[in-house]
Amino acid sequence: MKTLEKVNYKGFIWPIIIGIVLYLITPIRPAGLSAEAWQMFAIFVATIVGCITKPLPIGGTTLTGLVVMVLVGLAPMKDVTNAKGVVVNSGVLSAFGNSSSWLIAMAFIMAHGISKTGLGNRIAYIMIQKFGKKSIGIGYAITGLELILGALIPSNSARTGGVVWPIVQSVADDGYDSKPNDSSRKKIGAYINFTAFHANVLSTALFITGAAPNMVAQQMAVQKGYSMTWGGWFLAAIVPVLILAVIIPFVIYKMYPPEIKETPDAKEWAGGKLNEMGPMTKPEKIMTAVFILAIVMWVMSSFIKIPQLNATFVAFLAVVILLITGVLTIQDALKETGAWNILIWLSILVFMAGKLISYGFISWFSSLVSHSLHGISWELVLAILVILMFYTHYLFASGTAHVTALYLPFLSVAVATGAPVGLSAMLLAFTGAVMASTTHYANGPASVLASNGYVTQGEWWKMNFVLGLIYLIVFGTVGTLWMKVIGVW
Template sequence: MGLAKVKYKGFIAPLIIGLLIWFTAPVRPAGVSVAAWHMMAIFIATIAACITQPLPIAAVTLIGFTVMVLTKLVPMDDALTAFSNSSSWLIAMAFMLARGIIKTGLGHRIALYLIKAFGKKTLGLAYAVGGIDLITAPATPSNTARAGGIVYPLVESLAKTFGSEPNDDSRKKIGAFLTFSEFNSNIITSAMFMTALAPNLVIVALAKTMKIHITWLGWFTASVVPCLLLFILVPFVIYKMYPPEIKETPNAREWADKSLREMGPMKVSEKIMAGVFILTIVLWMMSNTLGIEASFVAFLAISLLLIFGVLTTKDLLSETGAWNVLIWLSILVFMAGELSEMGLIKWLSKSIASGLHGMNWVAVLAILMIIYFYAHYLFASATAHVTALYAPFVGVAVSAGAPVMLAAMMLAFCSSIMASTTHYANGPASILASSGYVKQGEWWRMSFVLGLLYLVVFLTVAPLWMKVIGMW
């Protein structure tokens, strides 16, 4: 067996960046310790490697972890506590929960029922497609798996049923519209639920290092109004901006009916999966009231699925996405926590805040959101973006006088909607943009317009709603 492929050129930029920062410690700013400066060098080099990807993200973060211990910045025993991070385990277990939804066929069945109910018109189909994403989002932290594994196969089948093929003019019949609608529905559902997007759990963990505690129900309560508003508006805006040639789709119901007949009656495994799924959502919503950790709820759900035979040990061990996230999320959050403990985040926040001195906190928060949003043109990874910028930006907003929870949640929402920038902005963008239904120029042009809509709603409706419910 040969050697695994390593893109060694991808190490060059991270190494140069890391070494430059490391060896400029003698001229570091006053108030920053040598240890903090060296930790920043390793952290930024690791983030850079997450972008250049000489190896998968789990591998480069593991290398960064090793360098951190090797340079004696953190003792090994202390470093290993990184893997006790509850947010990392929560998302790993949620990945496995999502595997059960896909494995049993429950996600596919839900999708077919929605198409049957709303599939008379093309616009109705767009809402049905979004509904699939909405229902599965709370327990599917991989938005890529949600879009690529559950929703897009149905979109593609529907499109081809109406003679809409990718990479030719027939794409505009219905395929292009549904594909782009699903992408934006995925963005909205990712912002709505704490457990609908991997970087959301990074945010929760980073916020915790800043003594900001975001719960599952708290996140949902803050997001529900702006997200539902966008969920209603966006498909209609796309319908007007990028109209499908086919407006009526009576065949969609027939197709869904036929597919449901082929699936047969609901299997026992689907019923158990549905019961565990509902129980999990209810317990996540009540976790604060009941005094239980959201991560424990996820472990309970997986234990039940193992006991009833819905999932096997082999399923868990082969869920590489879960173990991948557990490694990189644990390490990145630990590094960010060390930077905070060493005082670097506080120094950075104060430094940026001094440049905005005298400005009203409302203006500062709005400027930070806009910068944070459009900075995503420079990132192909939401994880790298969030890990690098979230904590400093929240710190700046709070230093300017912004209410802590408002600043934390506004930038958290921005971490989802910033995907509406490029065709490489996140996993779903890469999958759906490469399908051949939407041309790259169309993608960028329409995404720019919708990006403005997202910003307007989250800069106006979200803070007003959070004020009404007493979050600030």
């Protein structure tokens, strides 16, 4: 006898209450906000609360929010254009054309190929052989790998989804039998998974080409007369990032300790496993070649400006090559449910955040901040702006959208109060890089590593809150002093 699937109806209570209350007070909304902007804010907040209370899996929750948007008239199904063919109101179907979401989906399918061929096992055993005597050693090895990749791959999602996550998965699952969505996740998988995420945060902060939001900040800083160069960014970031690269894996190790702490026989065990595997198979060799090709093309995309040579296209190309060569089948791709789950919910949250911008909620908020900080010393103003920049990321599912919306208004406020333009530009830009230490939807890498079953949503939010404070303190103190030493301000 068939039965209905379980639904956590209690989880709907708070999202519905909060959403309805906010929606109903539209007539007494803050001055300067349109009714549509406030109503969009109400639905966005209710959806985020739903992602926390989880009445449905996150994909179902965000789809519900999307349907509500259409029902109340805040978004049509299809794009609405004017007489000249210009889109004046983007439809919900356009949400699923988000390039970052597709990049992550394709990276998941690539990761399946790395696992299926056994290449992931081989890499995992080599890492365990080299660094596996202690779990924290693997944490530092993954951090070092990310920092190197940050200079090479200009997409933080590509680094995590296409390179680091498959290695983490293989080390945890194949190397230590630490599986997601299982009590064994805390053997070592949860620790190295969460460490890998923060390694990505650090690699993003170290290089101006580390992620798209950095380059958006670079373009906007020019409008206030400040020029960021690759070398200047790297020099300003190197000291705080290296300090954090030492601190963060250790703090995670203490805060979220793996059950397996030492494996004195790891080298011999991993060596034995490599011997059992024997030489590389043909599928492994093809997977390796495609893997290297993707990395090379991701690197090239930061220097060669060809429309086709972007991170998302490279991921699509890699998957097609794997299909054509028989390394993967289309069934393999379709069965990679994590890819399609992320494609749905991340696309929707990014679309919702975009609506907050287009309806004017974010510009109203930045104007409110500007007026509220009038007459305060620049040091305090800059500190407040950095904190606001960081914590308003709870309202965004895209670092690029967040920086695009708030970076220039906040930089303008700081400079108008007398803050040095170099210090203000760099601190706000670094904040745009590390503000991912907030939610499980903060950026592409968070979407990959928070949804794979190794770290629960509650653990993710709690630990990220603590680590977020560490980022703010180190960049706000050490970073500020270091930039004074090297003459940024």
